[in-house]
């Protein structure tokens with residue numbers, strides 16, 4: 001426990017090694033670590049910092065990491081400390097995206113005031129939300145005031161990242177066909193900012209036209225939690241072209257959110273999200289280890305094996321569980 005206090009004071013002094021160790025501890029599923037982990041989180045949860053959490057979503061290859069390198073460096077140059085957390089449920093299958101991210105964020109990776117943490121590869125999606133939230137708290141305790149969560153823009157991960165963040169930036173590229181699909185899938189519904197990237201070289205015109213198209217339909221999208229309309233821009237992350245405009249708008253957004261009651265509301269919602277994520281994980285594990293449920297499942301599997309229909313087994317199974325709880 002004394003060691004934990006030392007670790008926590010190291011963390012609070014901004015020591016990166018302590019931060020890494022704390023994240024590893026929070027990530028640990030070993031039963032021997034659970035008490036320490038609980039104590040760590042209990043200590044950290046007491047403090048609240050007026051930081052900003054930005055989710056960056058979009059399909060692989062749209063330029064998220066490149067854009068984050070550009071935005072992050074601007075913030076570092078203005079005295080902020082920037083943490084980038086990658087959330088990629090698929091990274092347990094391939095390390096490619098993680099390595100890709102590090103090579104795209106070379107400036108941030110070399111900066112003393114930035115911290116890049118790849119996606120925890122062992123965790124399932126359910127656990128990732130809780131883990132990401134805890135990592136955010138730890139980074140904030142270490143003095144990082146701009147937290148960027150980069151996700152692959154598919155499935156639930158980007159909705160999850162948005163629910164843990166104060167603002168959501170969607171990165172699109174024109175002409176891939178995916179962008180239209182993105183609009184359909186409702187990805188836009190979580191975005192506060194839409195940045196059409198790669199508005200440079202031969203793709204400049206197309207990107208600008210696409211941004212203009214999106215802009216013209218943006219009034220049809222649902223309003224954000226802040227009551228504002230999503231803002232659409234185009235630019236080039238690679239050449240830092242027009243990322244200044246994005247920065248100005250983000251800063252304005254941050255100020256508005258901080259000065260209104262929205263920030264406190266976000267924090268409450270994010271806490272709820274964290275709580276439910278941990279609770280669901282725990283419930284699931286707990287139920288899985290229940291002898292009663294296991295024998296019920298074994299019986300069902302046996303019946304299936306004997307040729308019984310799923311549609312016959314499931315209602316009975318559900319009924320038994322309902323009676324029990």
Ligand SMILES: Nc1nc2c(ncn2[C@@H]2O[C@H](COP(=O)(O)OP(=O)(O)O)[C@@H](O)[C@H]2O)c(=O)[nH]1
Pocket residue numbers: 058059060061062063064065066067100101104197198199200201235236237238239
């Ligand atoms: N032309 C151009 N290429 C870009 C731009 N931003 C990123 N890229 C390239 O797009 C590819 C994917 O970028 P990356 O940041 O890894 O995308 P991510 O998968 O969304 O994180 C890389 O080859 C980048 O160099 C841009 O603004 N213009």
Ligand SMILES: [Mg+2]
Pocket residue numbers: 064065066097100101104150
């Ligand atoms: Mg990336």
